Amino acid sequence: MNKIPTYRPTLSDIRSAHKRIEMYVTRTPLHRYRTLENFIDAELYIKHENHQPLGAFKMRGGINHLIKMSLDQKKKGVVTASSGNHGQSIAYAAKLHDIKAVIIVPENANPGKVASMEALGADVRFYGKDFDESRSEVERLSKEEGYTYIHSANTPDLIEGVGTYTLEILEDLPNVDTIIVPVGAGSGICGTAIVAKSINPKIEIIGVQSDAAPAAYLSWKSGDLQSVPNNTIAEGLGTGLGFAYTVGIMRDLIDDFILVTDNELESAISLLLEHTHNLAEHAGAASLAGALKIKDRLLNKRVVLIMSGGNLSMKHLIKIINNT
Amino acid sequence: MNKIPTYRPTLSDIRSAHKRIEMYVTRTPLHRYRTLENFIDAELYIKHENHQPLGAFKMRGGINHLIKMSLDQKKKGVVTASSGNHGQSIAYAAKLHDIKAVIIVPENANPGKVASMEALGADVRFYGKDFDESRSEVERLSKEEGYTYIHSANTPDLIEGVGTYTLEILEDLPNVDTIIVPVGAGSGICGTAIVAKSINPKIEIIGVQSDAAPAAYLSWKSGDLQSVPNNTIAEGLGTGLGFAYTVGIMRDLIDDFILVTDNELESAISLLLEHTHNLAEHAGAASLAGALKIKDRLLNKRVVLIMSGGNLSMKHLIKIINNT
Numbered sequence: 001m002n003k004i005p006t007y008r009p010t011l012s013d014i015r016s017a018h019k020r021i022e023m024y025v026t027r028t029p030l031h032r033y034r035t036l037e038n039f040i041d042a043e044l045y046i047k048h049e050n051h052q053p054l055g056a057f058k059m060r061g062g063i064n065h066l067i068k069m070s071l072d073q074k075k076k077g078v079v080t081a082s083s084g085n086h087g088q089s090i091a092y093a094a095k096l097h098d099i100k101a102v103i104i105v106p107e108n109a110n111p112g113k114v115a116s117m118e119a120l121g122a123d124v125r126f127y128g129k130d131f132d133e134s135r136s137e138v139e140r141l142s143k144e145e146g147y148t149y150i151h152s153a154n155t156p157d158l159i160e161g162v163g164t165y166t167l168e169i170l171e172d173l174p175n176v177d178t179i180i181v182p183v184g185a186g187s188g189i190c191g192t193a194i195v196a197k198s199i200n201p202k203i204e205i206i207g208v209q210s211d212a213a214p215a216a217y218l219s220w221k222s223g224d225l226q227s228v229p230n231n232t233i234a235e236g237l238g239t240g241l242g243f244a245y246t247v248g249i250m251r252d253l254i255d256d257f258i259l260v261t262d263n264e265l266e267s268a269i270s271l272l273l274e275h276t277h278n279l280a281e282h283a284g285a286a287s288l289a290g291a292l293k294i295k296d297r298l299l300n301k302r303v304v305l306i307m308s309g310g311n312l313s314m315k316h317l318i319k320i321i322n323n324t
Numbered sequence: 325m326n327k328i329p330t331y332r333p334t335l336s337d338i339r340s341a342h343k344r345i346e347m348y349v350t351r352t353p354l355h356r357y358r359t360l361e362n363f364i365d366a367e368l369y370i371k372h373e374n375h376q377p378l379g380a381f382k383m384r385g386g387i388n389h390l391i392k393m394s395l396d397q398k399k400k401g402v403v404t405a406s407s408g409n410h411g412q413s414i415a416y417a418a419k420l421h422d423i424k425a426v427i428i429v430p431e432n433a434n435p436g437k438v439a440s441m442e443a444l445g446a447d448v449r450f451y452g453k454d455f456d457e458s459r460s461e462v463e464r465l466s467k468e469e470g471y472t473y474i475h476s477a478n479t480p481d482l483i484e485g486v487g488t489y490t491l492e493i494l495e496d497l498p499n500v501d502t503i504i505v506p507v508g509a510g511s512g513i514c515g516t517a518i519v520a521k522s523i524n525p526k527i528e529i530i531g532v533q534s535d536a537a538p539a540a541y542l543s544w545k546s547g548d549l550q551s552v553p554n555n556t557i558a559e560g561l562g563t564g565l566g567f568a569y570t571v572g573i574m575r576d577l578i579d580d581f582i583l584v585t586d587n588e589l590e591s592a593i594s595l596l597l598e599h600t601h602n603l604a605e606h607a608g609a610a611s612l613a614g615a616l617k618i619k620d621r622l623l624n625k626r627v628v629l630i631m632s633g634g635n636l637s638m639k640h641l642i643k644i645i646n647n648t
Binding site for chain 2: 026027029031032034035048050051053055115116119120273274276277278279310311312314317318321322
């Protein structure tokens with residue numbers, strides 16, 4: 001089993017991570033969009049993590065983690081289970097540093113995503129009916145063959161890495177009032193909260209998840225890890241269970257957590273296309289969907305929305321465009 | 325009349341411009357897209373000028389020009405005719421530096437673009453049936469009221485400013501072989517060519533225009549300024565005439581110039597959405613459309629495609645998505 005870490009990254013750790021990874025990642029822009037402010041009466045800024053190579057924030061964590069591994073770990077390689085942004089990020093980081101990456105995916109995994117990870121040089125293997133079954137193979141490979149298991153939530157180095165985008169936000173907009181963050185396994189918002197609260201505890205941190213997969217939300221609210229069905233269309237927000245490590249950090253540091261519907265995510269994707277000319281995936285649009293839901297609370301504030309990723313499929317884009 | 329300048333910016337001028345504007349513009353990423361390489365057998369990189377504030381490269385030029393104006397010129401303000409990326413860029417730069425900007429647009433101008441320029445604080449005035457008529461009012465205001473006329477082609481400071489993206493390309497990829505650039509009035513490709521040819525004359529510079537508005541192409545080819553109907557859907561590529569200043573630079577410095585159809589531009593927008601998850605406007609996709617047309621010549625080369633802008637309207641997006 002993957003163990004729950006006993007320490008949390010500090011602001012200082014995240015600053016070191018920024019130096020470690022900055023030559024490999026894009027310093028993404030924070031742009032203000034005035035026409036979006038017709039919908040929410042606040043100063044609205046978007047942190048464009050969709051502009052990273054591979055179109056998502058995750059690689060900040062993957063690269064940080066792989067650089068920090070010991071030479072022995074690097075020689076043996078890494079393993080994880082994900083066909084989404086986490087898996088791509090690990091494949092990318094492994095290619096950069098010439099480390100073998102095995103990615104376990106369910107037998108019905110999306111062929112486009114498998115091809116993309118293979119193009120990055122990963123050894124993609126099919127195992128099991130779903131990711132819960134895939135994970136058992138990850139644990140076996142990790143135990144029996146010595147690969148380092150990179151868990152998407154229980155890995156402090158990932159939080160250190162992804163926390164770096166918030167250093168950039170606070171450089172660009174030191175007087176931000178509120179940061180709204182999409183939540184899946186929770187590494188993104190944990191990094192955001194550690195950085196922002198260390199620098200200025202008054203900065204409000206709000207998480208957003210889909211009500212069709214509210215495991216992290218329910219775990220945060222109750223303090224007990226919840227397992228509920230994952231029925232959201234938003235791949236980047238979908239987990240069936242809360243993770244002790246990230247839920248613990250969230251309970252200590254974030255101010256609020258809200259749910260939106262999958263339809264609200266689709267409307268937000270459409271608004272973002274029209275007003276920012278950026279393609280967001282469902283998770284990447286969750287911060288705007290959340291902001292629209294609580295717009296009365298944002299009145300006249302300086303608000304940053306994290307556009308965590310832009311990897312929307314053409315199939316979903318066509319559906320969304322034709323419904324608006 | 326707006327005069328044709330007698331000098332051309334040098335590499336050194338463009339390096340100074342980069343220092344002048346870098347705090348106001350985004351250092352845009354140059355990303356490689358491996359799945360696009362299934363269509364063109366080359367190393368393919370995209371320079372993401374669509375990631376600038378306002379979604380286009382033009383602001384590099386507008387900001388550079390307005391900073392360099394004399395205090396007297398700044399007090400009197402600027403005037404131009406454009407509802408597209410040039411007009412928005414001037415409105416944005418003027419707002420940054422607290423300079424009055426008058427933008428003259430035809431009576432039938434797109435209300436969304438007018439609203440966007442007004443949101444940036446510009447004084448937008450309607451005059452004439454088309455931009456040729458609007459320009460007469462620009463010239464009158466310039467002559468009678470002392471506004472500085474910012475011509476989108478005949479202004480060396482704009483070329484200096486937009487040339488800065490090529491400095492960034494050569495920092496990121498010093499051994500580039502070929503840079504493919506969308507051409508409208510020509511300021512973008514002139515800046516690209518001056519920088520690239522000064523640093524390494526072997527770097528090949530290729531322009532792309534739509535065959536439905538080939539004025540710059542025909543002027544470049546013949547050496548005489550041509551005036552032909554502008555029927556392209558690609559606003560950023562469309563001029564009805566060639567401009568002496570930019571055509572002169574292009575004839576001296578660029579290696580080739582190719583035409584694509586508007587349909588090929590639409591197909592390229594669709595490919596870019598699917599494989600890069602970026603929204604390109606027609607002009608922004610012209611570099612990929614051009615590369616597809618000459619892919620045999622790009623074999624095994626390191627090729628940079630300039631994605632000059634991303635401001636595609638929802639109306640056009642819906643049409644393109646449903647045709648693919």
